[in-house]
Amino acid sequence: MHALPAPRSSTRAFIPRTSMEPSEDGSFQTHRSRRKRIGIALAGILFLATIFGVVVLVTLLVDVVTSGTPWLDGRFITSFPSRNPGEAGIKSALFGSLWLMGLTALISVPLGVASAVYLEEYARDGWFLRLIQINIANLAGVPSVVYGILGLALFVRFAALGQSLLAGALTLSLLILPIIIISTQEALRSIPSGIRENAYALGATRWQVIWSHVLPMAAPGIFTGVILALSRAIGETAPLILIGALTFVPFLPRGALDQFTALPIQIFNWTARPQSEFEGLAAAAIVVLMILLFTMNLTAILLRNYFEERRAGS
Amino acid sequence: MPTDESTDDAPTSPVSADAPTPNGRPDAPEPQGEAAAPEADAPSVRPKLRIEDLHFWYGENHALQGISMDVQPNRVTALIGPSGCGKSTLLRCLNRMNELIQGTTLEGTILADGQDIYADDTDPVMVRRRIGMVFQKPNPFPKSIYKNVAWGAEINGYTGDLDALVERSLRQAALWDEVKDQLHSSALDLSGGQQQRLCIARTLAVQPDVVLMDEPASALDPIATSKIEETITELKKDYTIVIVTHNMQQASRISDETAFLYMGRLIEMSPTDQLFTRPEKDRTEAYVTGRFG
Numbered sequence: 001m002h003a004l005p006a007p008r009s010s011t012r013a014f015i016p017r018t019s020m021e022p023s024e025d026g027s028f029q030t031h032r033s034r035r036k037r038i039g040i041a042l043a044g045i046l047f048l049a050t051i052f053g054v055v056v057l058v059t060l061l062v063d064v065v066t067s068g069t070p071w072l073d074g075r076f077i078t079s080f081p082s083r084n085p086g087e088a089g090i091k092s093a094l095f096g097s098l099w100l101m102g103l104t105a106l107i108s109v110p111l112g113v114a115s116a117v118y119l120e121e122y123a124r125d126g127w128f129l130r131l132i133q134i135n136i137a138n139l140a141g142v143p144s145v146v147y148g149i150l151g152l153a154l155f156v157r158f159a160a161l162g163q164s165l166l167a168g169a170l171t172l173s174l175l176i177l178p179i180i181i182i183s184t185q186e187a188l189r190s191i192p193s194g195i196r197e198n199a200y201a202l203g204a205t206r207w208q209v210i211w212s213h214v215l216p217m218a219a220p221g222i223f224t225g226v227i228l229a230l231s232r233a234i235g236e237t238a239p240l241i242l243i244g245a246l247t248f249v250p251f252l253p254r255g256a257l258d259q260f261t262a263l264p265i266q267i268f269n270w271t272a273r274p275q276s277e278f279e280g281l282a283a284a285a286i287v288v289l290m291i292l293l294f295t296m297n298l299t300a301i302l303l304r305n306y307f308e309e310r311r312a313g314s
Numbered sequence: 315m316p317t318d319e320s321t322d323d324a325p326t327s328p329v330s331a332d333a334p335t336p337n338g339r340p341d342a343p344e345p346q347g348e349a350a351a352p353e354a355d356a357p358s359v360r361p362k363l364r365i366e367d368l369h370f371w372y373g374e375n376h377a378l379q380g381i382s383m384d385v386q387p388n389r390v391t392a393l394i395g396p397s398g399c400g401k402s403t404l405l406r407c408l409n410r411m412n413e414l415i416q417g418t419t420l421e422g423t424i425l426a427d428g429q430d431i432y433a434d435d436t437d438p439v440m441v442r443r444r445i446g447m448v449f450q451k452p453n454p455f456p457k458s459i460y461k462n463v464a465w466g467a468e469i470n471g472y473t474g475d476l477d478a479l480v481e482r483s484l485r486q487a488a489l490w491d492e493v494k495d496q497l498h499s500s501a502l503d504l505s506g507g508q509q510q511r512l513c514i515a516r517t518l519a520v521q522p523d524v525v526l527m528d529e530p531a532s533a534l535d536p537i538a539t540s541k542i543e544e545t546i547t548e549l550k551k552d553y554t555i556v557i558v559t560h561n562m563q564q565a566s567r568i569s570d571e572t573a574f575l576y577m578g579r580l581i582e583m584s585p586t587d588q589l590f591t592r593p594e595k596d597r598t599e600a601y602v603t604g605r606f607g
Contacts, residue, residue, distance in 0.1 A: 124416065125416050125417075192453065194449060194451055194453035195453060195455065196414075197411065197414070197447075197449060197453075198449060198453050198455070198513070198516075199455075199465075200411065200414060200442060201409065201411065201442055201446060201447035201449070201517070202442070202443070202446070202465070202466030202469070202470075202516065202517065202520050203439055203440065203442045203443025203444075203446075203466065203469070203470050203520055204439070204466070204469050205439050205469075208469045212465065212469070213455060217456065
């Protein structure tokens with residue numbers, strides 16, 4: 001029988017109580033209170049950084065909503081723009097934006113998702129693939145004005161589409177394609193390789209694996225990316241101004257080749273007016289634009305949740 | 315190399331005599347053209363898979379260095395060896411899964427029923443349909459139990475009664491009784507052991523001839539493991555099984571033949587009881603007795 005070693009008799013507390021108490025042999029100088037102070041200070045700085053953004057945003061929102069609300073009514077939504085602030089509305093701009101979003105989505109989503117599937121699932125690794133990847137990543141960072149110049153040269157002039165909805169939608173599609181491609185690639189990459197291997201091991205072809213498993217599982221991520229990209233497109237002003245979208249449009253577009261205006265342009269136009277009433281109108285239009293944006297983001301979240309549930313269930 | 319000889323000398327009990335081709339399956343393998351070759355007069359010794367001087371590289375890494383071995387029909391062949399010895403790589407070469415990984419190279423020949431599975435005119439998709447695979451980690455599709463089993467058959471154009479096929483496959487994998495009342499609920503709600511048996515059922519549903527298993531029980535508890543082992547023993551009546559395992563007790567319990575791999579080479583292959591009790595090579599003995607590995 002071996003006796004257990006007797007507990008070390010010591011007057012020291014097991015956990016040191018004072019901040020500067022050195023360890024038994026002096027090899028540790030814990031500096032507890034100093035480390036604690038640094039920790040608290042850091043937490044404070046991080047909190048301030050967070051709160052700064054929030055405060056600025058809330059101030060902006062409150063300002064816009066308070067100055068915009070008096071102008072926000074049914075007439076505002078259903079009226080065409082006018083020189084007279086009391087009669088001006090956003091009907092044509094709102095419809096223009098909705099048209100623009102629909103067309104942009106129709107063009108950019110199939111193209112973007114198809115490119116991403118090719119790059120992720122088909123393309124062989126090599127210098128060509130890497131070149132394309134780098135280009136796409138860089139394109140995502142190109143200022144939107146540059147896309148406007150490209151759209152003006154390519155779609156408005158060369159393809160002779162004029163200052164039409166289609167030209168605008170094509171330009172915005174170019175602008176958001178890199179975002180859609182990159183987010184779709186991320187979504188595809190997040191599918192566990194085991195799923196692919198299992199499907200292949202059952203004698204599936206590449207397309208069957210992608211269509212039955214990879215794309216459905218990546219759908220939530222793809223939808224989120226698409227809607228975030230569209231949210232970016234809906235707020236873009238510069239490229240639309242460059243391709244020559246009109247600022248005063250007292251009619252509704254009836255087809256993709258009609259001239260148009262959009263909410264950001266209407267806002268830009270109103271803020272440039274000298275009369276103070278137009279500031280209120282601009283604020284009201286901003287509120288409408290934001291409601292549209294929130295709706296889109298909400299749709300993204302709901303769609304993602306829906307597909308995630310389906311992914312988990314049958 | 316004693317490997318080829320030792321397998322040929324192995325007492326080949328006439329398994330295939332009393333259980334000819336896997337019957338009870340509507341889609342029995344079509345007779346191969348080469349089946350009329352001279353050696354076909356002794357069908358019991360004809361290997362299901364013949365691997366000849368197989369080399370495999372991951373980029374520069376020479377993972378398999380000249381493996382030659384035969385896999386007998388309706389037997390369980392175990393591949394054992396320390397981590398990184400190439401046993402999983404070898405297994406994945408047998409149904410061309412490795413070529414899904416970019417930057418790999420393969421040399422050598424693998425014959426299935428005498429047919430070169432790496433021939434230019436052989437479709438890897440068809441190879442995988444005949445030589446199925448169960449992976450280490452149970453990875454059911456995020457769909458219903460029924461869909462999991464039926465999908466492989468559907469994409470391969472199965473025209474028979476899908477419900478009957480799903481039931482038969484689940485029965486073969488010893489899962490039917492546990493899931494028959496919840497076929498249309500999510501496969502992800504099953505336990506790990508059930509998921510792995512579902513993966514086995516899924517593999518069987520496309521009616522392969524050979525089933526490869528890559529440590530199918532390594533992620534499971536002992537009870538689930540013993541169920542999988544019973545299933546495997548049951549399956550060899552109808553299928554040829556090659557299983558990679560880290561667990562030597564498991565290899566000795568379920569396999570008829572065992573191949574010991576080390577550093578990308580086949581050190582020894584013999585009937586399992588012989589390999590574990592009277593190994594020919596010192597290294598094999600050291601490994602199976604637990605002195606290294």
